[in-house]
Amino acid sequence: QMIELPEQMNEDLSVFMSVMSADTWSTVLSESQRKHLTKFLPTFPENDAAEKSDTLRHLFNGDNFKYGNPLKEFHKKLKGGRFSPDIAKYINLCRKAKHREYKCQQHIYYTNLLKEILINRQRILQTASM
Amino acid sequence: MSGAGEWCLIESDPGVFTELIKGFGLHLLGPSSWQHDIAHGIRVNSDACVKGVQVEELWSLDPENFENLRPIHGLIFLFKWKADDEPQGSLVMDNRLDKIFFAKQVINNACATQAILSILLNCSHPNLELGKDLTTFKEFVMTFDPATKGLSLSNSNVIRSVHNSFARQQMFEFDQKAASKDDDVYHFVSYMPIEGRLYELDGLKEGPIDHGQIPTETDWLDVVRPILEKRIQKYSADEIHFNLMAVMSDRRSKYQKRIDEINQLIQSGTMETDDLHSEISKLELLIKDEQNKMDRYKVENIRRKHNYLPFIMEMLKILAQEGKLVNLVEKVNGKPKAVQQALVY
Numbered sequence: 001q002m003i004e005l006p007e008q009m010n011e012d013l014s015v016f017m018s019v020m021s022a023d024t025w026s027t028v029l030s031e032s033q034r035k036h037l038t039k040f041l042p043t044f045p046e047n048d049a050a051e052k053s054d055t056l057r058h059l060f061n062g063d064n065f066k067y068g069n070p071l072k073e074f075h076k077k078l079k080g081g082r083f084s085p086d087i088a089k090y091i092n093l094c095r096k097a098k099h100r101e102y103k104c105q106q107h108i109y110y111t112n113l114l115k116e117i118l119i120n121r122q123r124i125l126q127t128a129s130m
Numbered sequence: 131m132s133g134a135g136e137w138c139l140i141e142s143d144p145g146v147f148t149e150l151i152k153g154f155g156l157h158l159l160g161p162s163s164w165q166h167d168i169a170h171g172i173r174v175n176s177d178a179c180v181k182g183v184q185v186e187e188l189w190s191l192d193p194e195n196f197e198n199l200r201p202i203h204g205l206i207f208l209f210k211w212k213a214d215d216e217p218q219g220s221l222v223m224d225n226r227l228d229k230i231f232f233a234k235q236v237i238n239n240a241c242a243t244q245a246i247l248s249i250l251l252n253c254s255h256p257n258l259e260l261g262k263d264l265t266t267f268k269e270f271v272m273t274f275d276p277a278t279k280g281l282s283l284s285n286s287n288v289i290r291s292v293h294n295s296f297a298r299q300q301m302f303e304f305d306q307k308a309a310s311k312d313d314d315v316y317h318f319v320s321y322m323p324i325e326g327r328l329y330e331l332d333g334l335k336e337g338p339i340d341h342g343q344i345p346t347e348t349d350w351l352d353v354v355r356p357i358l359e360k361r362i363q364k365y366s367a368d369e370i371h372f373n374l375m376a377v378m379s380d381r382r383s384k385y386q387k388r389i390d391e392i393n394q395l396i397q398s399g400t401m402e403t404d405d406l407h408s409e410i411s412k413l414e415l416l417i418k419d420e421q422n423k424m425d426r427y428k429v430e431n432i433r434r435k436h437n438y439l440p441f442i443m444e445m446l447k448i449l450a451q452e453g454k455l456v457n458l459v460e461k462v463n464g465k466p467k468a469v470q471q472a473l474v475y
Binding site: 001003004005006008009014015018019020024028029033036037040041042043044046051054055058059064065066067070074095098099102109113116117120121124 | 189190191192211212234236274275277278280281334362366368369429432433434435436438439440441442443444445446447448449450454455456458459462
Protein backbone atom coordinates (compact mmCIF):
# COMPACT_ATOMS: atom_id res chain seq x y z
CA GLN A 1 0.00 0.00 0.00
CA MET A 2 1.50 3.30 -1.11
CA ILE A 3 0.75 6.84 -0.10
CA GLU A 4 2.29 9.82 -1.84
CA LEU A 5 3.34 12.60 0.48
CA PRO A 6 4.48 16.14 -0.33
CA GLU A 7 8.19 16.42 0.32
CA GLN A 8 7.88 19.24 2.88
CA MET A 9 5.95 16.89 5.10
CA ASN A 10 8.86 14.47 5.18
CA GLU A 11 11.46 17.17 5.62
CA ASP A 12 9.89 19.46 8.15
CA LEU A 13 8.38 18.26 11.44
CA SER A 14 6.41 21.47 11.90
CA VAL A 15 4.76 21.05 8.48
CA PHE A 16 3.96 17.44 9.30
CA MET A 17 2.50 18.36 12.69
CA SER A 18 0.39 21.17 11.24
CA VAL A 19 -1.06 18.78 8.65
CA MET A 20 -1.63 16.05 11.25
CA SER A 21 -3.32 18.43 13.67
CA ALA A 22 -6.44 18.93 15.74
CA ASP A 23 -7.36 21.62 13.24
CA THR A 24 -7.25 19.20 10.30
CA TRP A 25 -9.17 16.69 12.39
CA SER A 26 -12.05 19.05 13.12
CA THR A 27 -12.19 21.19 9.96
CA VAL A 28 -10.89 19.08 7.07
CA LEU A 29 -12.18 15.60 7.87
CA SER A 30 -15.85 14.79 7.55
CA GLU A 31 -17.96 13.35 10.34
CA SER A 32 -17.96 9.88 8.76
CA GLN A 33 -14.17 9.99 8.25
CA ARG A 34 -13.65 10.91 11.89
CA LYS A 35 -15.91 8.07 12.91
CA HIS A 36 -13.92 5.67 10.74
CA LEU A 37 -10.56 6.85 12.16
CA THR A 38 -11.81 6.55 15.73
CA LYS A 39 -11.83 2.78 15.22
CA PHE A 40 -8.02 2.89 15.17
CA LEU A 41 -7.80 4.51 18.60
CA PRO A 42 -7.54 2.47 21.80
CA THR A 43 -10.74 1.36 23.51
CA PHE A 44 -11.25 2.31 27.15
CA PRO A 45 -13.42 0.40 29.61
CA GLU A 46 -14.94 3.62 31.03
CA ASN A 47 -15.70 7.04 29.52
CA ASP A 48 -14.61 5.72 26.16
CA ALA A 49 -15.63 8.75 24.11
CA ALA A 50 -14.04 11.28 26.49
CA GLU A 51 -10.82 9.23 26.79
CA LYS A 52 -10.63 8.90 23.00
CA SER A 53 -10.87 12.65 22.49
CA ASP A 54 -8.31 13.10 25.26
CA THR A 55 -6.04 10.68 23.41
CA LEU A 56 -6.42 12.68 20.20
CA ARG A 57 -5.59 15.90 22.04
CA HIS A 58 -2.40 14.38 23.50
CA LEU A 59 -1.50 12.89 20.13
CA PHE A 60 -1.89 16.14 18.16
CA ASN A 61 -0.30 18.19 20.96
CA GLY A 62 2.89 16.19 20.59
CA ASP A 63 2.75 15.02 24.23
CA ASN A 64 4.83 12.11 25.46
CA PHE A 65 3.20 8.66 25.27
CA LYS A 66 5.96 6.14 25.74
CA TYR A 67 9.44 7.65 25.36
CA GLY A 68 8.13 9.90 22.63
CA ASN A 69 5.00 11.01 20.81
CA PRO A 70 3.63 8.60 18.17
CA LEU A 71 3.32 11.34 15.54
CA LYS A 72 6.81 12.68 16.17
CA GLU A 73 8.28 9.18 16.21
CA PHE A 74 6.50 8.45 12.96
CA HIS A 75 7.94 11.60 11.42
CA LYS A 76 11.44 10.71 12.59
CA LYS A 77 11.16 7.38 10.77
CA LEU A 78 9.56 8.98 7.74
CA LYS A 79 12.38 11.51 7.47
CA GLY A 80 14.95 8.74 7.94
CA GLY A 81 13.39 6.90 5.02
CA ARG A 82 12.05 4.06 7.13
CA PHE A 83 8.87 3.94 5.02
CA SER A 84 10.36 4.25 1.57
CA PRO A 85 10.17 0.90 -0.19
CA ASP A 86 13.90 0.22 -0.77
CA ILE A 87 15.07 1.23 2.67
CA ALA A 88 12.23 -0.61 4.38
CA LYS A 89 13.29 -3.77 2.55
CA TYR A 90 16.91 -3.52 3.74
CA ILE A 91 15.95 -2.59 7.29
CA ASN A 92 13.79 -5.71 7.47
CA LEU A 93 16.58 -7.87 6.07
CA CYS A 94 19.00 -6.40 8.59
CA ARG A 95 16.57 -7.09 11.41
CA LYS A 96 16.24 -10.70 10.31
CA ALA A 97 20.01 -11.11 10.22
CA LYS A 98 20.35 -9.66 13.72
CA HIS A 99 17.64 -11.97 14.92
CA ARG A 100 19.39 -14.98 13.44
CA GLU A 101 22.60 -13.93 15.16
CA TYR A 102 20.71 -13.65 18.42
CA LYS A 103 19.35 -17.18 18.05
CA CYS A 104 22.87 -18.39 17.46
CA GLN A 105 24.14 -16.58 20.56
CA GLN A 106 21.37 -18.12 22.63
CA HIS A 107 22.34 -21.55 21.44
CA ILE A 108 25.98 -21.01 22.37
CA TYR A 109 24.96 -19.56 25.73
CA TYR A 110 22.89 -22.59 26.70
CA THR A 111 25.47 -25.07 25.47
CA ASN A 112 28.11 -23.43 27.67
CA LEU A 113 25.68 -23.04 30.56
CA LEU A 114 24.87 -26.75 30.57
CA LYS A 115 28.57 -27.64 30.82
CA GLU A 116 29.11 -25.06 33.54
CA ILE A 117 26.17 -26.30 35.60
CA LEU A 118 27.15 -29.98 35.33
CA ILE A 119 30.71 -29.30 36.43
CA ASN A 120 29.77 -26.94 39.25
CA ARG A 121 27.04 -29.19 40.58
CA GLN A 122 29.43 -32.12 40.65
CA ARG A 123 31.93 -30.02 42.59
CA ILE A 124 29.33 -28.85 45.11
CA LEU A 125 28.00 -32.36 45.67
CA GLN A 126 31.53 -33.66 46.21
CA THR A 127 32.31 -30.93 48.71
CA ALA A 128 29.07 -31.65 50.54
CA SER A 129 29.73 -35.38 50.78
CA MET A 130 33.25 -34.98 52.14
CA MET B 131 17.20 -27.33 30.19
CA SER B 132 14.86 -29.80 31.77
CA GLY B 133 12.09 -28.40 33.87
CA ALA B 134 11.29 -25.48 31.58
CA GLY B 135 7.90 -26.99 30.91
CA GLU B 136 7.01 -26.70 34.56
CA TRP B 137 7.44 -22.94 34.46
CA CYS B 138 4.59 -21.13 32.82
CA LEU B 139 5.12 -17.96 30.86
CA ILE B 140 3.68 -14.95 32.63
CA GLU B 141 2.94 -11.58 31.18
CA SER B 142 5.02 -8.50 31.70
CA ASP B 143 2.18 -6.42 33.12
CA PRO B 144 3.21 -4.36 36.16
CA GLY B 145 0.08 -5.53 38.00
CA VAL B 146 1.15 -9.16 37.60
CA PHE B 147 4.62 -8.29 38.87
CA THR B 148 3.12 -6.60 41.90
CA GLU B 149 1.01 -9.65 42.73
CA LEU B 150 4.04 -11.85 42.17
CA ILE B 151 5.95 -9.92 44.84
CA LYS B 152 3.06 -10.25 47.27
CA GLY B 153 3.08 -13.96 46.53
CA PHE B 154 6.64 -14.17 47.79
CA GLY B 155 5.41 -12.87 51.14
CA LEU B 156 7.62 -9.86 51.12
CA HIS B 157 7.23 -7.54 54.04
CA LEU B 158 7.70 -3.83 54.15
CA LEU B 159 8.30 -2.14 57.47
CA GLY B 160 6.85 1.28 58.05
CA PRO B 161 9.42 4.07 57.82
CA SER B 162 11.25 4.47 61.08
CA SER B 163 10.26 8.14 61.17
CA TRP B 164 6.73 7.13 62.03
CA GLN B 165 7.97 5.59 65.23
CA HIS B 166 9.34 8.98 66.25
CA ASP B 167 6.39 10.96 64.98
CA ILE B 168 3.89 9.27 67.17
CA ALA B 169 2.58 11.66 69.76
CA HIS B 170 3.19 11.22 73.46
CA GLY B 171 6.12 8.93 72.98
CA ILE B 172 4.27 5.68 72.71
CA ARG B 173 6.39 3.19 70.84
CA VAL B 174 5.05 1.08 68.08
CA ASN B 175 5.97 -2.54 67.80
CA SER B 176 8.45 -2.63 64.94
CA ASP B 177 7.80 -6.33 64.31
CA ALA B 178 4.55 -5.31 62.73
CA CYS B 179 5.04 -5.77 59.02
CA VAL B 180 3.22 -4.45 56.01
CA LYS B 181 3.15 -6.40 52.81
CA GLY B 182 3.74 -4.04 49.97
CA VAL B 183 6.16 -3.43 47.23
CA GLN B 184 4.67 -2.65 43.88
CA VAL B 185 5.79 -2.43 40.31
CA GLU B 186 4.90 0.39 37.96
CA GLU B 187 5.71 0.90 34.33
CA LEU B 188 7.66 4.01 33.34
CA TRP B 189 6.75 5.92 30.18
CA SER B 190 9.40 8.58 30.21
CA LEU B 191 12.74 9.29 31.83
CA ASP B 192 11.78 12.78 32.93
CA PRO B 193 12.79 13.40 36.54
CA GLU B 194 9.20 14.33 37.49
CA ASN B 195 8.02 10.92 36.29
CA PHE B 196 10.42 9.32 38.79
CA GLU B 197 9.42 11.80 41.48
CA ASN B 198 5.91 10.35 41.82
CA LEU B 199 7.23 6.86 42.36
CA ARG B 200 9.92 7.35 44.99
CA PRO B 201 11.44 5.44 46.65
CA ILE B 202 12.39 3.25 43.69
CA HIS B 203 14.35 0.17 44.79
CA GLY B 204 15.28 -1.03 41.33
CA LEU B 205 14.45 -0.79 37.65
CA ILE B 206 13.72 -3.66 35.27
CA PHE B 207 14.06 -3.60 31.50
CA LEU B 208 12.13 -6.33 29.73
CA PHE B 209 12.48 -7.03 26.04
CA LYS B 210 11.92 -9.79 23.63
CA TRP B 211 15.32 -10.20 22.12
CA LYS B 212 18.38 -8.12 21.56
CA ALA B 213 21.54 -8.18 19.56
CA ASP B 214 24.59 -8.91 21.66
CA ASP B 215 26.00 -5.69 23.02
CA GLU B 216 29.20 -4.54 24.61
CA PRO B 217 28.64 -3.80 28.29
CA GLN B 218 29.13 -0.14 29.20
CA GLY B 219 30.52 -0.91 32.66
CA SER B 220 33.00 -3.47 33.94
CA LEU B 221 32.20 -7.07 34.80
CA VAL B 222 32.38 -7.89 38.51
CA MET B 223 34.55 -10.96 39.10
CA ASP B 224 35.97 -10.21 42.58
CA ASN B 225 34.76 -11.01 46.10
CA ARG B 226 31.81 -8.61 45.75
CA LEU B 227 30.13 -11.65 44.20
CA ASP B 228 29.89 -13.08 47.73
CA LYS B 229 27.52 -10.28 48.63
CA ILE B 230 25.62 -9.63 45.42
CA PHE B 231 22.91 -12.07 44.46
CA PHE B 232 23.52 -12.74 40.78
CA ALA B 233 21.99 -15.72 38.99
CA LYS B 234 22.41 -16.75 35.39
CA GLN B 235 19.30 -17.19 33.30
CA VAL B 236 18.59 -20.92 33.26
CA ILE B 237 14.84 -21.21 32.63
CA ASN B 238 13.60 -18.59 30.19
CA ASN B 239 10.02 -18.58 31.36
CA ALA B 240 11.17 -17.74 34.86
CA CYS B 241 12.75 -14.52 33.71
CA ALA B 242 10.09 -12.18 35.10
CA THR B 243 10.38 -13.82 38.49
CA GLN B 244 14.16 -13.81 38.32
CA ALA B 245 14.18 -10.11 37.46
CA ILE B 246 12.16 -9.29 40.55
CA LEU B 247 14.12 -11.62 42.82
CA SER B 248 17.39 -10.06 41.66
CA ILE B 249 16.17 -6.75 43.00
CA LEU B 250 14.48 -8.01 46.16
CA LEU B 251 17.39 -10.22 47.22
CA ASN B 252 19.87 -7.37 46.78
CA CYS B 253 17.76 -4.61 48.25
CA SER B 254 19.01 -3.28 51.56
CA HIS B 255 16.45 -0.49 51.88
CA PRO B 256 15.54 -0.16 55.57
CA ASN B 257 11.82 -0.41 54.80
CA LEU B 258 12.16 -3.72 53.10
CA GLU B 259 12.29 -7.10 54.74
CA LEU B 260 12.36 -10.42 52.94
CA GLY B 261 9.86 -13.05 53.98
CA LYS B 262 10.93 -16.35 55.48
CA ASP B 263 10.94 -18.30 52.21
CA LEU B 264 13.16 -15.85 50.37
CA THR B 265 15.54 -15.44 53.31
CA THR B 266 15.98 -19.21 53.49
CA PHE B 267 16.53 -19.39 49.75
CA LYS B 268 19.07 -16.58 49.79
CA GLU B 269 21.06 -18.17 52.61
CA PHE B 270 21.04 -21.51 50.84
CA VAL B 271 22.39 -20.27 47.49
CA MET B 272 24.62 -17.37 48.54
CA THR B 273 27.91 -19.31 48.27
CA PHE B 274 27.02 -20.84 44.90
CA ASP B 275 28.36 -19.63 41.55
CA PRO B 276 25.95 -17.69 39.25
CA ALA B 277 25.06 -20.72 37.12
CA THR B 278 24.24 -22.89 40.13
CA LYS B 279 22.28 -20.00 41.64
CA GLY B 280 20.21 -19.92 38.44
CA LEU B 281 19.71 -23.67 38.62
CA SER B 282 18.68 -23.50 42.29
CA LEU B 283 16.21 -20.74 41.49
CA SER B 284 14.62 -22.84 38.78
CA ASN B 285 14.53 -25.88 41.09
CA SER B 286 12.98 -24.03 44.02
CA ASN B 287 9.47 -25.37 44.58
CA VAL B 288 8.45 -22.35 46.61
CA ILE B 289 9.47 -19.88 43.93
CA ARG B 290 8.10 -21.97 41.13
CA SER B 291 4.70 -22.41 42.70
CA VAL B 292 4.34 -18.67 43.30
CA HIS B 293 5.44 -18.01 39.74
CA ASN B 294 3.05 -20.59 38.30
CA SER B 295 0.08 -19.19 40.17
CA PHE B 296 0.23 -16.40 37.60
CA ALA B 297 -0.68 -18.40 34.55
CA ARG B 298 -0.34 -16.44 31.38
CA GLN B 299 -3.51 -14.62 30.44
CA GLN B 300 -2.23 -13.38 27.14
CA MET B 301 0.95 -13.14 25.18
CA PHE B 302 3.23 -10.22 25.71
CA GLU B 303 1.90 -7.07 24.22
CA PHE B 304 4.90 -7.11 21.88
CA ASP B 305 4.70 -8.08 18.27
CA GLN B 306 1.84 -10.50 18.44
CA LYS B 307 2.34 -11.71 14.92
CA ALA B 308 5.92 -12.72 15.54
CA ALA B 309 5.11 -14.19 18.93
CA SER B 310 2.74 -16.73 17.48
CA LYS B 311 5.14 -18.03 14.88
CA ASP B 312 8.50 -18.07 16.60
CA ASP B 313 9.64 -19.24 19.98
CA ASP B 314 11.50 -16.14 21.11
CA VAL B 315 11.93 -15.83 24.83
CA TYR B 316 12.07 -12.76 26.99
CA HIS B 317 15.03 -11.22 28.67
CA PHE B 318 15.43 -8.83 31.49
CA VAL B 319 18.07 -6.50 32.79
CA SER B 320 17.79 -5.09 36.29
CA TYR B 321 19.46 -1.91 37.51
CA MET B 322 19.86 -1.12 41.17
CA PRO B 323 22.16 0.50 43.72
CA ILE B 324 24.11 -1.91 45.95
CA GLU B 325 26.35 -0.50 48.66
CA GLY B 326 26.78 2.87 46.97
CA ARG B 327 27.52 1.59 43.48
CA LEU B 328 25.23 1.18 40.50
CA TYR B 329 24.96 -2.36 39.16
CA GLU B 330 23.34 -3.91 36.12
CA LEU B 331 22.14 -7.49 36.58
CA ASP B 332 21.72 -9.30 33.27
CA GLY B 333 21.17 -13.06 33.54
CA LEU B 334 22.81 -13.69 30.18
CA LYS B 335 26.10 -12.07 31.22
CA GLU B 336 28.89 -13.72 33.18
CA GLY B 337 28.40 -11.51 36.21
CA PRO B 338 26.98 -8.22 37.50
CA ILE B 339 28.11 -5.14 35.60
CA ASP B 340 29.51 -2.31 37.68
CA HIS B 341 28.53 1.16 36.50
CA GLY B 342 30.61 2.87 39.14
CA GLN B 343 30.24 4.79 42.37
CA ILE B 344 27.09 6.78 43.04
CA PRO B 345 28.40 10.15 44.29
CA THR B 346 27.28 11.01 47.81
CA GLU B 347 24.26 13.29 47.97
CA THR B 348 23.28 12.06 44.50
CA ASP B 349 20.16 10.05 43.80
CA TRP B 350 20.99 6.76 42.08
CA LEU B 351 18.20 7.48 39.59
CA ASP B 352 20.18 10.44 38.27
CA VAL B 353 23.16 8.15 37.69
CA VAL B 354 21.14 5.46 35.93
CA ARG B 355 19.17 7.84 33.69
CA PRO B 356 21.83 8.41 30.98
CA ILE B 357 22.49 4.66 30.84
CA LEU B 358 18.79 3.96 30.33
CA GLU B 359 18.58 6.70 27.71
CA LYS B 360 21.34 5.07 25.70
CA ARG B 361 19.61 1.68 25.88
CA ILE B 362 16.22 3.05 24.91
CA GLN B 363 17.79 4.80 21.92
CA LYS B 364 19.33 1.53 20.82
CA TYR B 365 16.10 -0.42 21.18
CA SER B 366 14.15 2.25 19.32
CA ALA B 367 16.67 2.22 16.49
CA ASP B 368 16.44 -1.57 16.24
CA GLU B 369 12.65 -1.45 16.65
CA ILE B 370 12.81 -3.78 19.62
CA HIS B 371 9.86 -3.31 21.92
CA PHE B 372 10.66 -2.97 25.58
CA ASN B 373 9.09 -2.29 28.95
CA LEU B 374 10.77 -0.37 31.72
CA MET B 375 9.40 -1.04 35.17
CA ALA B 376 10.12 0.36 38.60
CA VAL B 377 10.04 -1.69 41.80
CA MET B 378 8.86 0.71 44.47
CA SER B 379 7.26 0.93 47.91
CA ASP B 380 3.51 0.52 47.94
CA ARG B 381 2.27 3.68 49.59
CA ARG B 382 -1.34 2.57 50.09
CA SER B 383 -0.49 -0.34 52.34
CA LYS B 384 1.95 1.89 54.22
CA TYR B 385 -0.82 4.36 55.01
CA GLN B 386 -3.29 1.59 55.86
CA LYS B 387 -0.81 0.09 58.28
CA ARG B 388 -0.45 3.40 60.06
CA ILE B 389 -4.25 3.70 60.32
CA ASP B 390 -4.41 0.26 61.91
CA GLU B 391 -1.75 1.29 64.40
CA ILE B 392 -3.63 4.46 65.32
CA ASN B 393 -6.87 2.55 65.74
CA GLN B 394 -5.11 0.29 68.20
CA LEU B 395 -3.88 3.31 70.12
CA ILE B 396 -7.38 4.74 70.25
CA GLN B 397 -8.78 1.47 71.51
CA SER B 398 -6.17 1.21 74.22
CA GLY B 399 -7.62 4.52 75.37
CA THR B 400 -4.43 5.77 76.97
CA MET B 401 -4.13 9.00 75.09
CA GLU B 402 -5.82 12.04 73.58
CA THR B 403 -7.78 10.89 70.52
CA ASP B 404 -8.46 14.18 68.69
CA ASP B 405 -5.05 14.31 67.05
CA LEU B 406 -5.26 10.64 66.19
CA HIS B 407 -8.64 11.01 64.50
CA SER B 408 -7.41 13.89 62.39
CA GLU B 409 -4.34 11.88 61.41
CA ILE B 410 -6.59 9.02 60.35
CA SER B 411 -8.67 11.25 58.08
CA LYS B 412 -5.49 12.68 56.59
CA LEU B 413 -4.22 9.16 55.88
CA GLU B 414 -7.55 8.11 54.40
CA LEU B 415 -7.33 11.04 52.03
CA LEU B 416 -3.83 9.99 51.02
CA ILE B 417 -5.02 6.44 50.36
CA LYS B 418 -7.81 7.79 48.20
CA ASP B 419 -5.29 9.89 46.28
CA GLU B 420 -3.15 6.84 45.65
CA GLN B 421 -6.21 4.84 44.59
CA ASN B 422 -7.17 7.58 42.12
CA LYS B 423 -3.62 7.66 40.82
CA MET B 424 -3.67 3.90 40.27
CA ASP B 425 -7.02 4.07 38.47
CA ARG B 426 -5.59 6.80 36.29
CA TYR B 427 -2.57 4.60 35.65
CA LYS B 428 -4.74 1.86 34.18
CA VAL B 429 -6.28 4.28 31.70
CA GLU B 430 -2.87 5.73 30.87
CA ASN B 431 -1.57 2.22 30.27
CA ILE B 432 -4.22 1.60 27.62
CA ARG B 433 -3.46 4.92 25.97
CA ARG B 434 0.30 4.60 26.03
CA LYS B 435 0.64 0.98 24.96
CA HIS B 436 -1.54 1.36 21.91
CA ASN B 437 -0.01 1.12 18.45
CA TYR B 438 -0.86 4.35 16.65
CA LEU B 439 0.76 3.46 13.33
CA PRO B 440 -2.51 2.20 11.76
CA PHE B 441 -4.27 5.39 12.87
CA ILE B 442 -1.58 7.65 11.41
CA MET B 443 -1.45 5.68 8.16
CA GLU B 444 -5.21 5.69 7.79
CA MET B 445 -5.43 9.43 8.42
CA LEU B 446 -2.67 10.11 5.89
CA LYS B 447 -4.38 7.82 3.40
CA ILE B 448 -7.71 9.61 3.69
CA LEU B 449 -6.08 13.01 3.31
CA ALA B 450 -3.96 11.83 0.37
CA GLN B 451 -6.87 10.21 -1.45
CA GLU B 452 -8.82 13.40 -1.51
CA GLY B 453 -5.81 15.45 -2.56
CA LYS B 454 -6.05 17.38 0.65
CA LEU B 455 -2.46 16.77 1.70
CA VAL B 456 -1.14 19.08 -0.99
CA ASN B 457 -3.61 21.81 -0.04
CA LEU B 458 -2.74 21.54 3.62
CA VAL B 459 0.99 21.73 2.99
CA GLU B 460 0.44 24.65 0.65
CA LYS B 461 -1.42 26.48 3.38
CA VAL B 462 1.46 26.27 5.87
CA ASN B 463 4.45 26.21 3.59
CA GLY B 464 3.73 27.67 0.18
CA LYS B 465 3.77 25.57 -2.95
CA PRO B 466 4.58 21.88 -2.41
CA LYS B 467 7.72 20.59 -4.06
CA ALA B 468 8.13 17.18 -5.65
CA VAL B 469 6.02 14.35 -4.34
CA GLN B 470 7.64 11.52 -2.44
CA GLN B 471 6.40 8.04 -1.88
CA ALA B 472 5.84 6.41 1.43
CA LEU B 473 5.43 2.73 2.01
CA VAL B 474 2.68 1.49 4.26
CA TYR B 475 3.52 -1.66 6.11
